[in-house]
Amino acid sequence: MPGKVLVLGGAGYVGSHCCRAFSEAGWDVTVFDNLSTGWRDLVRWGKLIEGDLNSPGDIEAAFSAIKPDAVAHFAASTLVGESVTEPGKYYRNNTFTTLNVLDAMQRHNTRAIIFSSTCAIFGHAQTEFLAEDHPKNPINPYGMSKLMVEQMLAGFDHAHGIRSACLRYFNAAGADRQALTGERHACETHLIPLALKGAYDPGYSFTITGTDFDTPDGTALRDYIHVEDLAEAHLLALNALEQGAPSNAFNLGTGRGTSVAEIVDAVERERAGACPARSDRAALATPPV
Ligand SMILES: O=c1ccn([C@@H]2O[C@H](COP(=O)(O)OP(=O)(O)O[C@H]3O[C@H](CO)[C@H](O)[C@H](O)[C@H]3O)[C@@H](O)[C@H]2O)c(=O)[nH]1
Numbered sequence: 001m002p003g004k005v006l007v008l009g010g011a012g013y014v015g016s017h018c019c020r021a022f023s024e025a026g027w028d029v030t031v032f033d034n035l036s037t038g039w040r041d042l043v044r045w046g047k048l049i050e051g052d053l054n055s056p057g058d059i060e061a062a063f064s065a066i067k068p069d070a071v072a073h074f075a076a077s078t079l080v081g082e083s084v085t086e087p088g089k090y091y092r093n094n095t096f097t098t099l100n101v102l103d104a105m106q107r108h109n110t111r112a113i114i115f116s117s118t119c120a121i122f123g124h125a126q127t128e129f130l131a132e133d134h135p136k137n138p139i140n141p142y143g144m145s146k147l148m149v150e151q152m153l154a155g156f157d158h159a160h161g162i163r164s165a166c167l168r169y170f171n172a173a174g175a176d177r178q179a180l181t182g183e184r185h186a187c188e189t190h191l192i193p194l195a196l197k198g199a200y201d202p203g204y205s206f207t208i209t210g211t212d213f214d215t216p217d218g219t220a221l222r223d224y225i226h227v228e229d230l231a232e233a234h235l236l237a238l239n240a241l242e243q244g245a246p247s248n249a250f251n252l253g254t255g256r257g258t259s260v261a262e263i264v265d266a267v268e269r270e271r272a273g274a275c276p277a278r279s280d281r282a283a284l285a286t287p288p289v
Pocket residue numbers: 078079080118119120170171172189190191192194195206207208209210220221222260283286
């Protein structure tokens with residue numbers, strides 16, 4: 001039976017889509033978010049508790065008020081490039097904060113957590129398809145901050161019986177088809193929104209980051225998964241944990257790579273050639289695949 005789920009970072013892009021899926025499946029949703037990158041108006045399913053995961057007091061108050069049966073944890077800093085220049089922010093906001101959450105879960109006997117992990121824990125791809133047991137060698141602090149959480153979760157299961165589902169996303173894309181929520185970043189860095197901006201905003205000059213990678217067309221390959229498919233996967237994981245499933249980790253992608261140039265071509269087709277792209281040198285810490 002669906003119970004109460006506390007959704008950390010539920011005012012953000014993936015989190016808000018998952019809140020909708022949880023709520024429609026009967027879960028009683030409460031969002032906990034500091035609104036640093038999330039949006040109040042995207043909290044449409046369940047109420048909002050404004051709080052900071054860096055504050056054990058805020059977390060304790062939320063757990064005492066809600067007494068959640070499960071936690072879904074989306075709150076994180078997610079900019080790979082920034083993680084290279086500001087590693088402390090990533091270990092603090094992604095790793096340390098999750099320790100605060102796990103301490104509260106232990107105190108309140110909350111025994112299930114879904115964790116937003118990332119394919120960045122793998123680093124450079126050694127095989128065409130990345131299976132769950134692919135070697136984990138993150139090449140930036142963002143990936144490392146998430147891998148450390150995966151390891152912490154294993155330890156908390158072993159010691160305290162807190163079961164987890166680590167969901168490692170490839171590139172989330174798209175939006176809720178009814179436009180009840182969507183992708184909105186104050187500082188947009190993602191390829192698809194920026195390529196579209198290049199097509200629709202004459203004042204914006206879109207840049208392809210890297211054209212000399214060892215890939216079929218020289219631009220970076222990514223696996224784009226629709227955010228509604230991600231939401232469905234989170235719901236399946238939440239229900240499975242609620243029914244007693246053991247801890248597990250899953251890679252969430254389509255298994256199909258799309259290059260940056262292919263995305264730009266698709267946008268140009270849509271806009272009849274109106275996406276002038278400039279090329280740039282490959283960014284540090286950006287893997288080709
Ligand atoms: O203006 C742009 C923006 C992006 N890119 C390129 O497009 C590809 C996709 O870039 P995104 O920023 O959309 O996504 P990333 O793969 O860089 O990052 C994604 O995967 C990361 C983990 O590797 C994090 O999880 C991050 O939040 C998530 O968006 C990359 O090769 C990037 O260099 C461009 O060429 N031009």
